[in-house]
Amino acid sequence: MKKMTFLLADGLLKPSCLFAAIEVLEKANEFLVNQGNQPYYTIELAGVNLQQRLLNVSFSLQGVRHINEVKKTDVIILPSFDSPGDFAVSNSGDALDWVIRQYKQGAEVASLCTGAFLLAATGLLKGQSCSTHWKAEAAFRAMFPGLHLATHKIITDHNGLYTAGGAQSSLNLMLYLVEKYNGRETALYCAKVLQIDIERNSQSPFIVFEGLKEHADEEIRSVQDYIETHIEDKVTVDFLANRCAMNRINFSRRFKRATKISPVDYIQRIKVEAAKRGLEAGRKNINEVMYAVGYTDVKAFRMIFKKVAGITPLEYRLKFSRPDY
Structure with a gap:
């Protein structure tokens, strides 16, 4: 049995992420029971502020436990938040301390989408x-400049800590955990x-690069423009x-200090x-x-496109261009 605890931090929760992840575990239990086995997952919700906000309204969930009541769990799931500024980090100090204590006691921790902000904190x-x-x-790099962010990845797995990219990538992480604990057939x-593409291994094709301009270096911003x-x-x-009257080394350092990526990578991503917009048209x-x-x-071009987008130009066009009817 695995005790799965979904942590409701103090922020603007994305309920679709929470409930979809729970449904994956419920379907795993359903499959195991149909095979003559016992359910493997027990699911609980825990938090500090047990009243959650949803857009401009509030809602309450029955059966949510205060984190102080949860002395031990096997896996903590951090669903995504959409709180302005820091994705619920600043208001969740007690919850984050609880996550650290649980991890030190042997619990695994998985973040879904922007739940990674809480895990990083x-x-x-x-x-x-x-x-x-x-x-x-951009927000993540600004808050946690010392961490290695790999937004192209669907899933990361290190030492009992898991992170997932956005939206449907969270469901891929839940499938990954189900396969790890219960095997491929269950997953x-x-x-x-649930009609989830289990073989997705990159969110690169879906990324819209938006420039990383949230910094104070006006000269570097003019270079970006x-x-x-x-x-x-x-x-x-x-x-x-x-153009900036700098040598290459100093310019590259200054550019990366401002944008968090190298100028070569920036040029390629732009x-x-x-090219993606052209292929879509x-x-x-x-x-x-x-x-x-x-x-x-x-x-x-093909090599650089695949490095950035995760698939070839032809594959991208077939996937995202408007079909001819």
């Missing part, structure tokens, strides 16, 4: 890679009943450094984002899209 992720929703990337049953308005040009790091072939974003080498 415990300090338990130090030295490990983690994931969260790609739209929260496949849950995936089929230049990159974004000269998509069709072959922009190099040396060229940008010269160009690939523009479907009016140009892949070579035309490539030329429009400043690449002339098909092999290099």
Whole structure:
């Protein structure tokens, strides 16, 4: 048996994430019972502030326990929050201390989507890679600059700590846990009943790169603006450094200090984002899209596109372009 405790922190909860994750565990229990076994998961909700907010209203859940009543659990699930500013971190000190104590007693901890902010705030992720929703990337990097954020990953798993990307990626993490505890057959049953793509291994194709401009360095921001308005040009790091009257090393350090990524990565992500929009529109072939974003080498473009988007330009076009009817 696994005791699964969903932690309701003091913030604006995303109930779809909470209830969908619970449903995966319920379907796992259903499958195991149908196979003549006992249910494997016991599910409970625990928190500090037991009245939760949902958008502009409040709601109460029956049977929610105060965290002080939960002396020991096997797995803590941190669902996603949409609280302005810090995703419920500042109001959840007691809950985070409880998570740390439980982890030290042997509990595993899994964050879903922006629940990664709470897990990161415990300090338990130090030295490990983690994931969260790609739209929260800039906020996460600003709050936790010392952590290795890998937004392209669907799931991370290190030392009993798990994180998932956004939205449906959270369900992939729940399937991952079910497979780990109960085997592939159980996980496949849950995936089929709930119609979840169990083989998703990257959220890169879904990322919309938004620029990482939440910093105070005006000169670097002007460089970012230049990159974004000269998509069709072959922009190099040396060229940008010269525009700022800096040598390449100092410019690269300053750029990364402001944006948290290197200028090379930034240029590639901006160009690939523009290429994605071109492929979605479907009016140009892949070579035309490539030329429009400043690449002339098909092999290099394909390699960079796949590195950033997780799939090839052709695969992206087939997945996201408007079908012809």
